[in-house]
Amino acid sequence: MIVIKKYHYVIAVLILVAAVFLAMKSAAGREKNAEPRAAENSVEVVFPSTAPEQEDSNAAETNAKAEEPLVGVWIPYMALDVTEKTEEAFKENFDAKLAAAKSVGANAVFVHVRPFADSLYPSEYESWSHLLTGTQGEDPGYDPMEYMVSTAHEQNMQFHAWINPLRIASTTIPPELDENGFYMQNYVNHPEYFMAYNSGIYYNPASAYIRNRIADGAAEIAEKYDVDGIHFDDYFYPTDDESIDAEQYAAYVKETE
Template sequence: MLSLDRRDFLRLSAGAVVTGAAFSASVTTSIAPAHAAGPQRARQFRALWISSVANIDWPSRTGLSAAVQRREFEDWMDLARSLRLNAVISQVRPSADAFWPSPHEPWSQYLTGTQGKDPGYDPLAAQVRAAHERNLEFHAWFNPYRVSTQSDPKKLVASHPARTHPDWVFAYGGKLYYNPGIPEVRRFVQDAMMDAVTRYDLDAVHFDDYFYPYPVEGQTVPDQATYARYGGGASLADWRRSCIDTLVEEMHERIRSAKPWVKFGISPFGIWRNRSADPAGSATSGLQSYEAISADSRRWVRQGWVDYICPQVYWQIGLAAADYAELARWWASTVEGTDVALYIGQAAYKLTSGDFTDRRELVRHQEVNARYARIAGDAYFSASDLRANPRGAISALVDEAYPSPAIVPAIAHLGGRAPQAPLAVTAARTRDGVRVRWQHPPGSATSYAIWRLDGTDTAPVRAEDPSRLVATLRARPGRAQEYVHRGGSGSGYAVTAYDRTWNASEPAAARTR
C-alpha cells in the first residue's frame, strides 16, 4: 500500500492525493455496456481502500465532530455503491492506535488531532453499520507493526505501549516500529487486533504490505540483539521471514477459532521474487518482497494461512520491470490448487498522478483478469482517487467492467449454509417501475439479490447470469423486504437469499403484474 514512507520500486511519483472532489455523474446504469471489458461475472469481489493514516481519505482532517465524521464515512459508502462495488477495506489501526475504544492502545490521532483523545463515539461501530446498511462487506485494515510515522517515542501519549515497553520498539527510516522478532510483541499486536475481531461484526481482517520496514539506503534494521537471542541458528533473512510467517499463521488460527466466518486477507507487495532469483518467481526485475520486507507471500498462499490474497499489482501492462499481465498470470498460477481467493490490488492513484498515461489502463487490466478464472476480483487504492475520477477513467471502468452489481464470491472453506429461499415474492408494476416484495425467511439470510427474468423461468438465476442481476441489498429481519426496480420492464423477477459467507438459496420468483 502506498504510504507516507514508500514509493514503488521504480520511484515513480505517487502524485497528489485528491480529496473532496465530486464523482462524475457520467457513470451509467445501463445493463449492457457498449464495450464490455471481458466476460461479465455475477460473482466478483470489488472493493476500495479507505486510508486513515495522515487523513488521506477519512476523516478528511482531524478534529471534525462525530456527526461530520459519520457523514463523511457514509458518503464514502454511497460512493462505493454508486460504483457498483461490494466491499470496503477501511484502515482502523494505522499506527499502533485504534479507531475503537481499545483496552490495548490509544485512540488514533487521526480522529481528533490528539493521540489518546476520545472522539465522543465509536468510529468502528459506526463504520461497520454504515457499510452493512448498504450491503457492503467490511474489511478491517490493520497495520501490525508500524508505531508512528515519526521517530521520537516521547511524542507518543505517555500510556502508549511503545513507551511503557521501550524495548519493544526500534526507529528506522525516520519512523517507529514494533520489533517483529520479539515474541511478546507478536502476541501483543495479535491481542490488540483480536479485540476488534471479537467485539465487532467484521467480515474480514486485512493486512497490507508493511511487515519489516522497506529498505532505506544506508540504514540497517536494528534488530541484531533480538536475532542473537531468538535466531536459533537460522540466517538473519530466514529468521525474519519466520517471524512474519508465525504472525500470519497464528493470526489466521486465532480468527478461525474466534469467528470462523471472518476472512483473513493480506495485500502484499506485487512481486514475491523475480525468476532470476528463484525459478518459481515471476518474469519481473523489481524489488522482491521476499527479501526486502521478509514477506514470503507465496508460502502463505500455499500453506493456506490466508483466506484471500490481494497483491498490489500497481503497474501498467507491458512495463518491462513489472508487467501487469505477467504478474496477473503469476498470481493466478500461485493460487491454483489452493482454496485461497485471489483479488488484485489496483493503483487508481496512478491515474491521478499521471503515471498511467492510458485513461483505460484499469479497464485493460480487467480484460487481462478475464483470462484467469482464479482472479475473483479487485481492490482499488485509494478512495479519493476513485472519487476524483481523473480524466473520466473511473467512469470508463464502471461503464465497461461493472455494468451491473456483483455478489461477493463464496470461499468454500469458510463454510456456512445456504439459507431458505425468500417467501411470498410478488412483483407489481408502479409508476416508477416494478416493486418486488418478499418475506424474510427464517434462519441465516443476511442479504438478497434481485434478478430480472423473462417470465418466471429461474434457470438464468441458478446460472447467475450477470445480465439479469438488478441489485443486492441487506436483509432487514422484522421489516418489510422490498426493492423498486426503477424503469424496470421484466416480465418476472426472482430473489435469492445469502448467508454471511455468500452461500445462495434457491431462487423464489414471481410474474410481474
C-alpha cells in the same frame, strides 16, 4: 475333524429363508393388530407440495450473494481524516466514501482502522487515533468502528478491518504520541519490543511478546465487531539493511531457544 458337506449348505439356506419368512409374518401381524394412539401422543407432519414464495426468494437471494464476486475499495487513514474533528463530520465523510464505493460497483470496503499502533475504536491494546480528535489517546466520545460496520452492512456491503501491525510513528505522524500509550510506557524498560530506524518507530516482530500482542489486537476486533475480514497490510518493516535484520534475527533465535 469336522467335514462340511454340500447338503449342510442346503440345510443352512433353508433355515435362513424360514427365519426371514417368520419375521416378516410376525411384523405384519403386529401392524394389523396395532391400535391407534391417542391424538395427543401423535405428531402430524405435513409436507407442502410447494415451498412458500418468501422462502424461495430468500434462498435465491442467499445463493446470489454467495456467487457474487468480491469487489472492494480500500479506504486509507488519509481519506478518514477530516478538518473538523467531530462525530458528525467523521460520519458524513465516511458516508460519502461508502456511497462513492457503491456507485462504482463495489460490494465491500477495506477500512484503515489501525494505521499507527492506534485505533478507530476503543481498544485494550492501542490508543485512540489522532485522526478522530487531533490528539492521540483522546476519547472522541463515540465508537467510529461500530458506526462504520453497521452503516456498511445497512448498505449490503462487507466491512473489512485493515490494520498496520508494526508501524508506530513516521516522521511527523502522529504529531505526538500518547503519554499513556504502550510505546511511551515501555520503550525505556523494554527496548526489545521496539525498533527505531531513521525517523520511524516500529514494533519489533522478533519479540514473541509483540507477536502475541499483535494477534491479540486482531482477535479483539473479531470479538467486538461483526467484521467480514481482518487484513494485515503494509507491514512497514523499516529496512532491508542486513545489519539490523541480523540483529533482530539473532534476538529471535535467542528468545526461542
